Amino acid sequence: MHLLLADRRNPLIGLACRQLIWIVGVMSVTSAALGDGPDLPVVDLSQQTERQVVIAAGTEDVYQGHPTTLRMPESETILCVWCVNHGGSAGPMAKSDDGGLTWTRLDDQLPPNFSKHQNCPSIYRILDPEGKPRLWVFSASLNQRGGPGMPSIMSEDDGQTWTEMPPLGFPCVMTFSSVVTLKDGRTLGLYHKGPDGKDRAPLSVLQTITADGGFTWSEPRVVAAVEGKNPCEPFVFRSPDGEELCCLLRENTHRGRSLMMFSRDEGQTWTTPVDTPWGLSGDRHIGVPLPDGRWVFAFRDQAPGSPTRGHFVAWVGTYEDIRENRPGQYRIKLLHSHAKNVGDCGYPGVELLPDGTIVATTYIKYQPGPEKHSVVTTRFRIEETDALFREIE
Numbered sequence: 001m002h003l004l005l006a007d008r009r010n011p012l013i014g015l016a017c018r019q020l021i022w023i024v025g026v027m028s029v030t031s032a033a034l035g036d037g038p039d040l041p042v043v044d045l046s047q048q049t050e051r052q053v054v055i056a057a058g059t060e061d062v063y064q065g066h067p068t069t070l071r072m073p074e075s076e077t078i079l080c081v082w083c084v085n086h087g088g089s090a091g092p093m094a095k096s097d098d099g100g101l102t103w104t105r106l107d108d109q110l111p112p113n114f115s116k117h118q119n120c121p122s123i124y125r126i127l128d129p130e131g132k133p134r135l136w137v138f139s140a141s142l143n144q145r146g147g148p149g150m151p152s153i154m155s156e157d158d159g160q161t162w163t164e165m166p167p168l169g170f171p172c173v174m175t176f177s178s179v180v181t182l183k184d185g186r187t188l189g190l191y192h193k194g195p196d197g198k199d200r201a202p203l204s205v206l207q208t209i210t211a212d213g214g215f216t217w218s219e220p221r222v223v224a225a226v227e228g229k230n231p232c233e234p235f236v237f238r239s240p241d242g243e244e245l246c247c248l249l250r251e252n253t254h255r256g257r258s259l260m261m262f263s264r265d266e267g268q269t270w271t272t273p274v275d276t277p278w279g280l281s282g283d284r285h286i287g288v289p290l291p292d293g294r295w296v297f298a299f300r301d302q303a304p305g306s307p308t309r310g311h312f313v314a315w316v317g318t319y320e321d322i323r324e325n326r327p328g329q330y331r332i333k334l335l336h337s338h339a340k341n342v343g344d345c346g347y348p349g350v351e352l353l354p355d356g357t358i359v360a361t362t363y364i365k366y367q368p369g370p371e372k373h374s375v376v377t378t379r380f381r382i383e384e385t386d387a388l389f390r391e392i393e
Contacts, residue, residue, distance in 0.1 A: 036256065037305040039327045040279045043388045046311070046336040051378045055080055055094050055103045055361070058372035063088070065363045066120040067375045068286075069349025070135070072158060073125075076100075078351055079159055080361060081121045081137050082375050086344075090139050091115035095159065100351070100359040100377050110153065111164040116143045117151045120174045120347065126187050128213025135159050136214045138175040142167055149197060150175050154214070170208070170220055171197025177284065178235045180245060182266045186211045190223070190247065192232035203230035203252055207267060223270045224249060224261060231259050231273055235285040240293060240319050248285040248322075249273060254302050257281040260322065278303055279315045279328050283343075288352040290382055294318050298334060298360045300346030308333045310342030312362045314350075316385070330389045334378050339365035344373070356381050 045051060056064040067082035076099035083090050091114055094103040119140035127133050135155040142151045148167035155162045176189040187210050194200040205224035208217040224231045230252035236245055245267060249259040258281045259273040282299030289295055294316060301313040312335040317328025337345045345364035352358055361377045 036278060038278070038303070038307070040315075040329075040331050041389065041392050042308060042313075042331045042333055043385045044333040045378065045380055045385070046333045051380060052335070052366075053100060053103070053377045053379075054366065054374050055377060056082065056092060056105075056375040058366070058374040060370045060372065063372040064092075064375045065373055066347040067349055067361050067363055068120075068122045068347070069351055069359075069361050070123045070125060071351040071353070074354065076353055078349075078359065079123055079135070080349060080375065081123045082363065083119065083121060083139075087119040087140075089115050089144075090117040090119075090121040090137070093137075099353045099355075099357060100361070100379060106159075110162050113164050114153050114162075117153075118142070118144060122175050122177065124176070124179050124214075126179065126210065126214040127181070127185065129185060129211070132156075132213065133158075134213055136165075137162075138168075140172055140174050152214075165215075168217055170206075170217075172206075173197070173199045173203070173232065177233045178237075178286075180236045180238060182209070183242075184266070187214070188236070188267045189217065190234040190236055191220075192234065201230050201252075202227075203232045205231050205234050205247075205249060209267070223267075224259070224273050226259065226273050229253055229259065229273075233284045235287065235297075237287065237289075237295075239323075240289070246319070246322060248276060248280065248297070250283045250285075250302075251281075256304065258283075258285075258302070262323070275325070277317075277321065277325055277327050279317075279331050280322065281306075282313065282315075282346070284346045284348065286348050286350045288350050288358065290352070291356075292382075294329070294382070295322075296350065296352075296358055296382065298346075298348045298350045298362070300343055302343065310345070311335065311337050312345050312348070312360075312364055314360065316382070330385075332380070332385055334360055334380075335362060335364050335366070335376060337364050338368050339373070356383070358382065 093106040117139035121139045138152045149170040150168035152165045153162045172193045179189045206220040208220040231249040233250040236247045245263040257275040261273045281303035285299045287297035298314045314332040321328045349361040366374045
């Protein structure tokens with residue numbers, strides 16, 4: 001079954017005035033002294049429904065939640081996995097061969113026991129030492145009663161067939177929020193947990209490394225624990241010069257900004273987590289680098305005092321902006337949450353297509369009414385949002 005709710009038309013003509021929000025605030029990173037508030041303009045695309053595609057529609061009874069995506073190299077093929085209910089059962093998977101414009105469900109092609117995997121399935125492509133790629137979908141636990149941590153399914157043929165794999169046995173709140181390839185070819189994965197693996201404070205972030213393409217992983221160790229704060233949902237990525245890893249962290253007390261830490265020795269050691277720039281304060285960051293050196297990160301907005309707090313947004317800026325704790329360039333309101341608890345969205349996938357289109361995917365209460373959350377994408381080009389931003393510079 002194909003779902004198509006968008007086309008390739010440019011929806012920007014004549015919309016600049018009504019699609020822009022100017023946010024005025026303190027342009028300083030010394031927020032403790034001057035107060036913490038908005039310091040970036042916002043380009044609003046959230047009402048442009050022609051950009052949006054529903055992958056899996058929520059109903060009055062079915063809540064579609066917590067997607068992640070994977071784009072296959074040098075192609076427009078995207079895979080998306082998610083769970084049913086908030087942190088609920090895995091099982092759904094969809095594939096797009098046209099950059100997210102249409103989607104086909106693959107649920108029936110997956111191992112039957114996959115539907116017993118629980119909480120926020122995440123999909124990754126991992127290379128073994130010989131360079132062979134495999135696709136992995138990790139989840140948090142084996143069944144609703146918990147069971148062994150981090151069960152998975154694996155594909156050796158780019159997602160055509162899947163095999164259930166033994167759980168890694170790592171207790172966790174959620175499975176890997178991100179992975180990154182190290183210079184020596186190994187893959188580092190990051191996740192979080194509370195005491196005894198439970199979803200309760202204090203939360204800490206752990207890392208583990210696989211040297212065989214995802215089959216076995218090293219003993220996890222804590223790399224981020226901050227007194228009075230709850231770091232979680234890490235997103236790790238590499239600096240433009242390749243010499244540094246940066247990790248953005250959700251801060252689950254939500255009493256300030258998000259956190260970030262850095263490593264210049266391939267994850268052997270990490271700096272003490274510090275506050276991010278205001279505009280990067282959010283939950284479950286995922287981002288892509290642009291050809292011009294900037295980055296786009298999408299997340300659930302949790303910035304203090306933000307007029308888009310709780311909605312699905314993106315931040316645009318450079319790596320140096322993050323490293324030097326500068327505000328960045330601007331933010332984008334991608335989708336509007338209609339949930340009673342507005343901040344029930346995010347957990348995104350963000351993919352950059354070969355033609356420069358950015359496809360951002362989230363779960364969100366997409367429209368008013370009795371229907372529960374849907375899995376939805378929105379698409380844009382940075383040239384489009386740059387043009388809107390220039391209108392308000």
